[in-house]
Amino acid sequence: FRILVTPGDGIGPEVMEEALKVLGRVQQRFGHEFVYDEETIGGAAIDRYGVALRPETIAKAKASDAVLFGAVGGPKWDDPRASVRPEDAILGMRKQLGLFANLRPVRVAPELIGESTLKPEVLQGVDMVVIRELTGGLYFGKPKRRWENAEGRQAVDTLRYSEREVARVCHVAFQLARQRRKKVTSVDKANVLRTGQLWREVATEVGKQYPDVELEHILVDACAMYLVRRPASFDVIVTENMFGDILTDEAAMLAGSMGMMPSASLGRRRKDGTGIGLYEPIHGSAPDIAGQGKANPLAMILSAAMMLRLSLGLDREAKAVEDAVDAVIREGLRTPDIAGPGAKVVDTRTMGSAVA
Amino acid sequence: FRILVTPGDGIGPEVMEEALKVLGRVQQRFGHEFVYDEETIGGAAIDRYGVALRPETIAKAKASDAVLFGAVGGPKWDDPRASVRPEDAILGMRKQLGLFANLRPVRVAPELIGESTLKPEVLQGVDMVVIRELTGGLYFGKPKRRWENAEGRQAVDTLRYSEREVARVCHVAFQLARQRRKKVTSVDKANVLRTGQLWREVATEVGKQYPDVELEHILVDACAMYLVRRPASFDVIVTENMFGDILTDEAAMLAGSMGMMPSASLGRRRKDGTGIGLYEPIHGSAPDIAGQGKANPLAMILSAAMMLRLSLGLDREAKAVEDAVDAVIREGLRTPDIAGPGAKVVDTRTMGSAVA
Numbered sequence A, B: 001f002r003i004l005v006t007p008g009d010g011i012g013p014e015v016m017e018e019a020l021k022v023l024g025r026v027q028q029r030f031g032h033e034f035v036y037d038e039e040t041i042g043g044a045a046i047d048r049y050g051v052a053l054r055p056e057t058i059a060k061a062k063a064s065d066a067v068l069f070g071a072v073g074g075p076k077w078d079d080p081r082a083s084v085r086p087e088d089a090i091l092g093m094r095k096q097l098g099l100f101a102n103l104r105p106v107r108v109a110p111e112l113i114g115e116s117t118l119k120p121e122v123l124q125g126v127d128m129v130v131i132r133e134l135t136g137g138l139y140f141g142k143p144k145r146r147w148e149n150a151e152g153r154q155a156v157d158t159l160r161y162s163e164r165e166v167a168r169v170c171h172v173a174f175q176l177a178r179q180r181r182k183k184v185t186s187v188d189k190a191n192v193l194r195t196g197q198l199w200r201e202v203a204t205e206v207g208k209q210y211p212d213v214e215l216e217h218i219l220v221d222a223c224a225m226y227l228v229r230r231p232a233s234f235d236v237i238v239t240e241n242m243f244g245d246i247l248t249d250e251a252a253m254l255a256g257s258m259g260m261m262p263s264a265s266l267g268r269r270r271k272d273g274t275g276i277g278l279y280e281p282i283h284g285s286a287p288d289i290a291g292q293g294k295a296n297p298l299a300m301i302l303s304a305a306m307m308l309r310l311s312l313g314l315d316r317e318a319k320a321v322e323d324a325v326d327a328v329i330r331e332g333l334r335t336p337d338i339a340g341p342g343a344k345v346v347d348t349r350t351m352g353s354a355v356a
């Protein structure tokens, strides 16, 4: 298996090291060979090459089975008007690798239920996957530009979707729901947006091909409410790019810390269900705690587990990693972000080693 | 004072009746004369006139000091592809009256803190106003259309902002912050959207004119997190139309029920700070409980209080209504939406009469 490793900025390299430690143990224990290639991306690549993502990196990604992505960004490269930005790395990977479906599972470990700002009884039974469309909508639509006229500065972004883009990500949602509690919640703003109408229409059509799966439609504003009000009622949520960005970060708060939240970004699948993917913790580069051993490596480690399952087809191995994460949590090991009063606080490396 | 009353659909008429009851008492007690005009809007207007909002209604609104707006919509008019929709009423009012700033205060009554799904300690001290830009962005940007080509159905919406549109709503935020805790949080997606860059730039420039007010910028995804994680840290939030739609509904959950949440939509102000406005509860038409006496009239009553203050310049009267609402809550009266175990459950009319 060929894996492209892109640690990136901030805490990216630290958490990546722990994920690789765990994968090393998987190789040993299950007798696999992972061949790694490493590339500089994000702010670090801007400093070194003048761009956040080089064509060489994309070429290597395409020749790999999967990309393990740390995090990008930091105050040094934070000028919103700069022409090169660390975010180009993640946006470029998504677009150029055709990774149109972003899966973000939200589960709350019973031992961590107290870390959330929500009441424990509301979190009982929360187990959802949010599927976010990742290569369309406002992120990439054209025109996307700024200009000036007699009335001053102007700016425009374009929210565009085609039937094909909506259908393929909905199929991912329904297929996943079949392996779960058989319920899909499609989120749109059909009462205001033309793209929302198209989204609802196509989601309904795709749903007809999965008569065993229940489909409900809700408006994005209602969804933002229900995620806080009755999160356990969701199984699979599917939505467009920008809504997914907002709703997944909100949903992450159910688990108390983003330090536990993995993600997978998938493109077209092969017959056996596997295919290239990019695996990334959703926490970002957290420059304020970088280099201090405080970062929680579990989101990166759980992202690696998703890679084992979804790109390498190694289900048993993925399960072993997930079980190991559950076990260290059960044993009471905590990085600062998930440490309640009186907890056994450990550093990034100790946490990684414990899982390994 | 001339007030246009548009009860609308679902629970709109029921809660409006209670707001008018309370305003009647205000007239009596403080010796004012409110002259009402009533217009049919929303689904009811579609049934009667074929459109959700007639030009006559807009003309009457323009000739009034304020519009009291109930709610629109219901299953009968719910086809997202219909060419006339109840939502046209609210969108048309906002656009044609130039109501560019939507104010949504979020406060949690100590007695209702238990109704929220968030932990009481997190809600301690929550007192914010979200200001949502209301006449720009994805809601009204052109092109906004659907078509079909060789690749199938396509749809587009346009997110457009001008410097002027951003500046005027930011001024509303800073002016309000001056009367409060002097902190503005501007929310954008500057790392992905051109409109987000413009938003951040202009917010920064406007902020320089209010050196006594602190300005922070956060990304919309982070804001969705922080609203759940540390809601008490916000004073005034200002953001664009679509983000505001999502974030205000999320924020409403801090208060447990939308039945308590008023809103004001304001256009240009006169020198004395007053000017036309539309006042509307954020809960919507709730067709499932319409006509059963279960609706909570407090959001509509509190919206009327905002009208007294912001369009009629009747500060003392507004305060009297708000105090009366606090008092009935303190006395333990509860409509079903805010009734904890063992509560004194009352119907819509009893609640309205108690406030009056």
Ligand SMILES: CC(C)[C@H](C(=O)O)[C@@H](O)C(=O)O
Residues within 6 Å of the ligand: A087, A090, A091, A245, B191, B192, B221
């Ligand atoms: C870094 C940023 C461009 C990115 C996004 O908005 O997609 C991030 O917020 C995410 O959710 O992965």
Ligand SMILES: CC(C)[C@H](C(=O)O)[C@@H](O)C(=O)O
Residues within 6 Å of the ligand: A191, A192, A221, B087, B090, B091, B245
């Ligand atoms: C009814 C709908 C068009 C409206 C909106 O999206 O603005 C509503 O959700 C609101 O927040 O007032």
